[in-house]
Amino acid sequence: MAMKVKEVSELVGISVRTLHHYDEIGLLTPDETTSSGYRLYSDANLEKLQQILFFKELDFSLKEIKDILSDPSFDREEAFQMHRRILLERRDRIDRMIATIDKTVQHWKGEIHMTAKEQFEGFDFSRNPYEQEARQRWGNEAVDQAHARLGQQSPQEQQALGERMNEIYRNLAALRHLAPSSEEAQTAIAAWYDFLNEMGSYSPEAFRGLGQMYVDDERFTRNIDKFGEGLAVFMRDAMAAYADRVTP
Template sequence: MKVKEVADLVGISVRTLHHYDEIGLLSPDQTTESGYRIYSQANLETLQQILFFKELGFPLKKIKEIITSPSFDRNEALELHRKMLLEKRKRLDQMIRTIDKTMRHTKGEIEMSNEEKFEGFDFSHNPYEQEARERWGDTAVDESNAKIGKMSKEQQKALEEEFDLLYKELASIRHEPADSDVAQEGIKRWYNYLNRIGNYSLDAFKGLGQMYVDDVRFTKNIDKYGEGLAVFMRDAMAVYADKNKD
């Protein structure tokens, strides 16, 4: 199949397939003398595998590492995909039930306990952890998880409250220049907070700030504290990192 035929079959863009080829993730088995990419059935099976991983939130770099590993087993991967998707469906089904009950509660048809209002939410697994590992390695993430895991529930709650307070403080100064004293003092507290639970270099700190803007998931969550907060934090974190390298 030619690239346009594959794109139409799968529902992705030709540019995406070209990108997969450019980064060595999926290269067609044949290329004609006139330059047309020709995809084999084996290529299509690999593409299916790539898209399963992508649906589950794996970054392309990690997908490439997995599927090019000598130990990669397609059947084992499919079993893993199925298990993870079933878990995802179970959680989504619970959240839909919570929404339905909340709608009835809002209309006065039923009463909901506080516990019922949050059924289906599960933040025990950080959806961004894989990306953090890809960008900065395992050390900072593992150290952070280990430190938090050793804390009591009261200590973890205090940490969450401090996190919330820090974001509210940063939101209150988000209209200040990123290099102003007040902005730098606020972002310094954020840097110190992160390094109490992990081990972030100045470069990692700056990169994290950039991800706040590059990744719409981060931007959406951060900007709940105030529109434009993600951009402000990115700029202030970059200034802080650059200044303190000297």
């Protein structure tokens, strides 16, 4: 059933002005407008609004959200699974911080003793790896550049590129028994870094984050480990070591 803008505002908890702004910038345009000028939102509009708000929770700009949702390759189910993993990670961290608060109060009262380490359980100022994956999946300029360059190549060039990529994987797989920071491993992972930067523009930190995603996302792990069991973990560690080495 169609809903007026005021009804949507009250349902969702955002202002009418915000909904008007989304309409004005083409982010969320209601499916129908009455002859008297009332905006009417359909069920599909509400589903899109939900997705917009999920992305806002990840600190995407409205322009980025608009670009993501208008992309023909956007997969709503994939996005929901990503959001779910992020929220679960946040819930776990919040639960640990609440437990730390409770234990701290007991510590002050002399009921228990907390170690210095226990006083900071739950604090984590590193970036959430799932949020990093989300930004790489939907907001990383390097990925856009890679797609654009691939689209300009002939089928023969793309096949040659795939063969080069597989050869790098095979070389790394043959070295995975070595320390990731060894000269041999670092030379091989540097070739992977150079290869990726032919397609896009990866900073050392983005390279490190990509390596972490190889382990965090079982889809990547499964595909990479086809070249050798444990390769994804080895590449993650080698990419982290490489990022440390080349970062000023």
